[in-house]
Amino acid sequence: MTQYLLSMPHDSAEEPTMATMDPAELEAALAAAGAFLEELAASGALVFAGGLHPPSTAVTVDHTGDDLALTDGPYTQAPEYLGGFWVVEAPDRAAAVSWAAKASRALGARIEVRAFQEVPAQRPAV
Helix, strand or coil: EEEEEEEEECCCCCCCCHHCCCCHHHHHHHHHHHHHHHHHHCCCCCEEEEEEECCCHHHECCCCCCCCCEEECCCCCCCCEEEEEEEEECHHHHHHHHHHHHHHHHHCCCCCEECCCCCCCCCCCC
16 A cells, blocks of 8 residues: 645635634634544544644754754745645555545645555565
8 A cells, every 4th residue: 555645725915723713614614624534533544644744843953064053934935835744555546546635625625645665675686
């Protein structure tokens, strides 16, 4: 089975969080997300899931040189950012896309599907 990242982008200009949502909208969103997550877990496809705080809360760590540098905020500026994700196991891309379609329907958002890279098999010594 291959693992896939199903990710949900957000508009960087908005930076939505649960704390800023209308309570009724939040309740409906949590119910839809919960139902999707329950179905995903019951199927055995769920590996891990999470929601992220907006990029403005990030810290970028750079210790590539002699000194440690910490910079508040995201490393890159982009029109969209990763707001939440699921890691799923699926037999193929079509199955991963099927889960993404269910997530998109439940959450009213676009979902990107990307397979994790697999470590190449070791070549026999010659």
